[in-house]
Amino acid sequence: AGWHRARGAGIRVPGTHSINLACSGALTTSMWSTRLLDFGQYKPGLDDGAVDPSFGRRAPGQLTLLARVARQAPIGTIVLSIGGNDMGFGEVMVACISAFMRPWPFEARCKDDPEVRRRLSDESLAAVERKVEAAIVRVHGVMADAGYANGSWQMIVQGCPRQIAEDARYPDTY
DSSP, X not given: OOOOOOTTXXXXXXTSOOOOOOOTTOXXXXXXXXXXXXXXXXXXXXXXXXXXXXXXXXXXXXXXXXHXXXXXXXXXXXXXXXXXXXXXXXXXXXXXXXXXXXXXTOOOOGGGOXXXXXXXXXXXXXXXXXXXXXXXXXXXXXXHHTTOXXXXXXXXXXXXXXXXXXXXXXXXXX
């Protein structure tokens, strides 16, 4: 299928039954990966899915799967870890690690990389925020359609951390 689900995901709570619908590398919307390493692999986002370019039929998204589960078993809590892939978390981390690994005189700092600055700009992060908000609204819609009243379930949203703080607790020491 092209996605991976961690067994150690944060949804494991002793004494409860949990199911992980997340997809490693997915965005807030479904897509087929264009990355060289996983080209053509489906990444179900937090939506109803996308049309498979090879077969012309809809592949389910995470919301389609949630709707199925919500109609079969009671849901008390939904945990979302969302937004990191939309803002390019992996690419930013690679750029930062690469900058850190360069030899002295450390002229190429991560926070000065133009692509990193673009991805972490207020404008880019606001665009990701809009995508995350829309995805959360879609989750509420799926739960309402499955017969869940407001207040009968809860959602925990874990966003992605800002990788580069403008004000650091510890200044660069080289």
